[in-house]
Amino acid sequence: MDFASRLSNLPLLDPSFFDMHTQISLTDLGRLVDGHLENPSSILGPHTVDYRGTKATAVRSFLPDAQAAWIVDQPTGKRRPMRKLHPAGFFEAICSGTVDATSIGHNDEVTPSTHSSYRIQMADKTGKLIETNDPYAVPSILTDFDRYLLGEGKFYRLFEALGAQLRTVDDIDGVNFAVWAPNARIVQVVGDFNGWDGRGHVAKLDMSVGIWELFIPGAKAGQKYKFRILDQHGQWIDKTDPVGFAAELPPLTASIITDLDKHQWNDDAWMERRAATDPMHAPMNVYECHLGSWQKGPGRTHGWLDYRDLAHRLVDYCHRMNFTHVELLPVTEHPFTGSWGYQTVGYFAPTSRHGSPEDFMYFVDYLHQHDVGVLVDWVPAHFPKDAHGLRRFDGSALYEHEDPRQGEHPDWGTMIFNFGRNEVRNFLVANAIFWLEKYHIDGLRVDAVASMLYLDYSREDGGWIPNQYGGRENLEAIDFLREFNVAVHEHHPGAVTIAEESTAWPGVSRPVYDGGLGFTYKWNMGWMNDTLTYMQKEPIHRGHHQNDLTFSMIYAFTENFMLPLSHDEVVHGKGSLISQMPGDVWQKFANLRLLYSYMWTHPGKKLLFMGGELAQWNEWNHDDGPDWLLLDFESHRGVQDLVSDLNKLVIENPALHQLDFTGDGFEWVDCMNWQESTLVFLRKGLPGTEPILICCNFTPVVRSNYRVGVPKSGFWKEIFNSDSERYGGSNVGNYPGSKSTGDGHHGRPDSILVNMPPLGVTMFRLEK
Structure with missing residues (x-):
């Protein structure tokens, strides 16, 4: 018919x-x-x-x-x-x-x-x-209570209502689209389902919350879409979904309808153990990694490996190296690869460079099943100006400030979030909850916290607006960070938050109820700067700068510190870590081994950026990544083995991790011998655990029969020597250890004689 x-x-x-x-x-x-x-x-x-x-x-x-x-x-x-x-x-x-x-x-x-x-x-x-x-x-997907929470800025599950939600209405499958754009005149939904002609799919405005919404029957997962917005100036603009769960591979910019419930998680044991573990007293050796350059694959777009392949490779490598966690440079979708992910457009979308959202779920799941935690860098401080992103989303300064003295970042050419708006804080806190819940992420390292705390950050006089009290503190950002930390720790016990904060702001890692910002850890940027400055000096000059090393113990327990040798220390002309070390080639390697050994024994959790464990000569390039061919050389393999063994020592010895954040876990034995540039100290755990004695020699001169006071008599076994032949050293040491002599020294009742290797660290543990 x-x-x-x-x-x-x-x-x-x-x-x-x-x-x-x-x-x-x-x-x-x-x-x-x-x-x-x-x-x-x-x-x-x-x-x-x-x-x-x-x-x-x-x-x-x-x-x-x-x-x-x-x-x-x-x-x-x-x-x-x-x-x-x-x-x-x-x-x-x-x-x-x-x-x-x-x-x-x-x-x-x-x-x-x-x-x-x-x-x-x-x-x-x-x-x-x-x-x-x-x-x-079709009725709204939002309930009246949702609208109330949105108005209060407390709708932390907005990712279950906004964006593109798969929905079935009366046995008809489709997608519910919703977007916050209160100042738009018209919002159309355009995509594969309507030939990118939005005239038949103009959203309905809920004026009470400024959200445009429309259910489109027949739309389905895998289809691309955008919001086409007519702004108050009569201009049509196409925008990526701020709550989009997936996006096209850049430079394409459309969002992709995605089902986030397809993956069957198999990490229950990990998640239960995480919730029951106090991260303050647990070992944490973090491998900071940029997925786009860590390893490459021939025949792939730009050599990018997919999440599943990366999962298997990273698990094998973390097990080989005894890292407990990986920390990923931002995996959120970003248009410019050279930003390393720090200029995010798709806050709810893992970058498509390595696969789909389900692939990234597999990545996290696989690492968890093999006892490797996953931390990700998170960037709530600023966002880029790309036309399809958040900037002037509905034609107005919606997510940012209108005034450039508040709304633009002079260093990065980006926009600063308006933390004074309930909806903006809601968007960001909900985004943090989203990654912890939907992707089982174990923690968020918050980038550029200092830039959020200070209104005059990187600004000249007259280029910033004081707060209501005339001060330079960003009160709205402070409130946001506290709200974020409370929400994360309340909703996901065991998850951690980490602040990259480079100033002396007090209480960054102290509880909100005690006046702090509420982070679990804070990067110890002071330790990093002082230590690298010291290590870059020729050994003959180090004696005059002993305080660069000892000063960190003045404030070591004012915060819960993580010691970072991050990507920031090996870019922008700084050179690689080994290239920053003084001396000839042998001394450069010895100094690097010395730096790592001192770092791993210093109180605080540990973080090392990829390539550092290889003693990479070139500074990091996001197009190339680590030079794995260096492992053909014994000297580079030696540094890799050293990092692996240091990680293992931290895991196996409670004295090296249980009391990272209290003075009970550290004791100077001798910090005054600046003439010979030596340091001797004890690391201690909870009662009943044996302390670890650490002896550091920051010169290339062997210190033979160096008397060191010890708290107990007996045989002190040498459990580590950075100068071991295994690591490429000269093998000056004390194998198998040193028996106490009965002579009191350094205010201790007994002492041992130690051979301090050149530019080396030795560790001892009392044999029971």
Whole structure:
């Protein structure tokens, strides 16, 4: 049967249909068809109208691809033809008598109990019949309580309502789109499902919360989409979904409808153990990694490995190196690869450079199943100016400040979030919860915290606006950071937050209830700067700078510190760590081994950027990554073995990790011998654990028979020597150890004689 015959055989429910006239003005109809009607729901969907003195229901649809359309009464299955009032595809049916108007809708509203009383059936240009829900008769995905939380800035699960949510309405599958754009005049949803023509899919505005929403039947996972926004200046702009779960591979910029519930997690044991473990007293050896350059794969786009391949390789490597965690440079979607991920556009989307969201879930799941934690860098301080991103999202300064003295970052050419807006804080806190919940991330390292805390950060006089009290502190950002930390620790016990904070701001890692910011850890940037400055000096000059090393113990327990030798120390002309070391080649390697050994025995959790464990000569390049071929040389393999053994020592010896954040875990034995540039100290654990004695020699001169005071008599076994031949050293040491002599020294009742190797560290533990 041809199309015309099929149309003629469809029953007409109400012959008086053809005598009814539309009550829509031609102006509004024209603006709707052109895509310029600001409130399309005032026309489209079911509306109560007055017809010949009685109430009737007008059902209207804009179906650009339809030749003909009907409304189908759900209880009876009967069809009612819709009249085509505009050749662009505007249809209307006015129902009276035979269809109860209240079953379709009244007072321009549709309640959840009545929205399903009819559907729209259309014949497309090929004659195919398609039946769907009326998008303008579907109730909002938001509840009244959701709206209340949004207004308060406390809707931490907004990722379950905003963005593109897979949804089934009356057995019709589709996608619910919702976006915050309170100052937009019109928001259209455009994508693969409508040929990127949004005239038929103009969202409805909920003025109480500034959210535009539309359910689109037939839209499905895998399809690309954007929000097309008409701003207050009459300009159309296409924007990526701020809550989009996936995105196209840059430089393409569309969001992708994604089902985040497909992956079957198998890391229950890890998650239960994490929740029951106090991270303060647990070992933490962190391998900082840029996934795009850590290892490359031939034949792949830019050599990028996929998340699944990376998971297997990283697990094997972390086990080989005894790292407990990996910390990933930002994995959120970013347009410019050279930003390393720190200029994020897709805050809810793992970058497509390495695969899909499900692939990244596999990555985290696999690492957890093999006892490796996953931390990610998170960037709530700023976002880039890319046209498809958050900047002037609805034509106004929505996420950022209007005033550039508050809203633009002079160092990075980026926009600063307006932490004073409830909705912006809500967006960011919900984003943090999202990564912990949907991807089982174990912790977030917050980038550039110092830039958030100070209004005058990197600004000249007159280039910033003081707070309400005339000060330089960013009070709104402080409140945000506290709210973020409270929410993370409340909703996900065992997860950690880490602050990259380079100033002396007090209480960064102290509880919010005690006046702190609430972070679990703070990067010890002071230790990093002082230690590298000291290590870069020729050994002959180090004696005059002993305080550069000992000063860290003055403040070591004022915060819960993590010691970072991060990517920031091996970029922008600084050179690699080994290239920063003084001396000839042998001394450079010895100094690097000395640096790592001192770092791993110093109180605090440990972080090392990839390539550092290889003694890489070149500074890091995000296009190339570590030079793995260096492992063909014994000297480089020796440094790698040293890092692996140091990690193992931290894990196996409670004295090296249990009391990282209290003075009870550290004791100077001798820090005053600046003439010989030596340091001797004890690391201690909880009662019942044996202390570790650490002896450091920062010169290339062997210190033979160096007397060191010890707290107990007996045989002190040498458990580590950075000068071992295994690591490429000269093998000066004390194997198998040293027996105490009975002579008191350094204020201790007994002492041992130690051979301190050149530019080396030795560790001893009392044998029971």
